Amino acid sequence: MGNLSRRDFLKLSGVTGAGLGAASVLAACSGGSGSSDSGSSDASGKDVKIGVSIWSSTDALGSLSVDIVKKAASILGVETTVVDQGHVSEQVTASAETLAAAGCNGMIICNSADSEMTSVINTCNENEMYVTQFYRIISETASPDVYAAAKSSKYYVGAVHEDEVLNGKTLMGLLLEKGGPNKTGARHICLEGWTVGDATFQLRWQGYKEGLEEWNAAHPSDQATMTEPVYANTSSAEGAKVTEQFVNTNPDIDALIVAGGGGDPLVGSIGQLANMGLTGKISVVSTDFLSDLADQLTSGGIFAESGGHFCDPLYAFMLTYQACTGKLEVKEGEFGAEIKFPYVYVSSSDEYADYEKYFVNDAPYTDDEIKALAEKSFDDLNKAATSLSIEDVKTRHA
The missing domain is CATH 3.40.50.2300 (Response regulator)
Structure with missing residues (x-):
């Protein structure tokens, strides 16, 4: 061969x-x-x-x-x-x-x-x-x-x-520094998990919390918050439902972490935000590369992504x-x-182009x-x- x-x-x-x-x-x-x-x-x-x-x-x-x-x-x-x-x-x-x-x-x-x-x-x-x-x-x-x-x-x-803890801290840092509708930093962050008790999610969540705590300690007059996780399992439909729930119950939401779940919850979440006219207004980060990630980065459907x-x-x-x-x-x-x-981190279509060339189009x-x-x-x-x-x-x- x-x-x-x-x-x-x-x-x-x-x-x-x-x-x-x-x-x-x-x-x-x-x-x-x-x-x-x-x-x-x-x-x-x-x-x-x-x-x-x-x-x-x-x-x-x-x-x-x-x-x-x-x-x-x-x-x-x-x-x-x-x-x-x-x-x-x-x-x-x-x-x-x-x-x-x-x-x-x-x-x-x-x-x-x-x-x-x-x-x-x-x-x-x-x-x-x-x-x-x-x-x-x-x-x-x-x-x-x-x-x-x-x-x-x-x-x-x-x-x-x-290294899931570092992954979580890195994504949280990107949101706090450059997220939000004006790209000056997100401050009202919602967290979508996939399965209660999942060991990998627990480590990522630890990283999100550590990143948030470090930011708040260093910026006493510019505090940020993160919700407790709501779980979407591995379903696109549940991802959409959780996202709609977040938007309806958190009017100040400016960022969403979709912790993982294989990709389908993320598809549902960004699709729901698009249906609600909120693409780009709520910064979405996740740890599952999608097949259309380059387009999502360009449109603002996804703000930044990490992936194995x-x-x-x-x-x-x-x-x-x-x-x-x-x-x-x-x-x-x-x-x-x-x-x-x-991990690999991408926050632009140009960065993703190299990933796609060397990891998707070719093994x-x-x-x-x-x-x-x-x-x-x-x-x-x-x-x-x-x-x-x-x-x-x-x-x-x-």
Whole structure:
């Protein structure tokens, strides 16, 4: 296979993300039809099947996440299958059981809450299936029992995630300094969350609060406020409903933080503001890149956005692949491998153009580079991940 762009790869392979019922997932993991890509055996001669448990394989971030995993899997000769679980706890835990019953050697998962991981880890232990988190990590302080379960497991590989607190502080700083209808700073900020108790949201919320507290401490005569979160889950309709509620109950609102949820809540929120004639009058920041982000930045639908590179799941896949093939040793008594990605921030269409060129129109890694990632030591893999940026890709592919 040549070094195809992500879009060309998808056109040729016909890969699309799709939610699957249990029966079709079982067929896919067993080599039947479904959202499964069957590859040849890996270099060691061992067949590898890796499942992906994700909130949605069809929204903006979810589809990119699944696409790059499927590309890497095809290059490495790995079979994959995808289960959409909507960040509903029962479905999150059931996804691990489904993939284990299908005979998958490993899985990667974007869970909703730390508490779900106890059941997931137990399922993986019972079925000797490796598991790596992406966009998530278990909190040692908030969830010590779950953290202990991960440490004692021979099959919990680790986690790939971002510095969510810094992300929250950075977005809050952008709003306070340059947000609001006059771009002189927002002062009445509403907060839209996605799921109560979600570990990632809690960290982002901590960052928003820290940024707000630092501003207010430094500007006693120019105070800003932020509402308690109202939750929209992962639904566009609920995002629109929450936004309408904020506008109706907070007449001074000049900024809205849509904390995340995969992209659909953000779509609903900016659509509702447009319907109410408030585009550009209320500054919207979020942590989910949309496919039309360049247009939204130009129109004022979105003021600023942070996003991962959708490479968290790629690196989680790599860690799981290495565990399945014996290159990465998983040790009882150790929490596991941790990779912390830097975020990308864009606040103009020009900034987004570079992101789109190097991360959407083309995958940030060529086929040969993906093969090389699979052979790296953990330290080198970690260095590759933490150096990944728009400038890094531009330099490598110049």
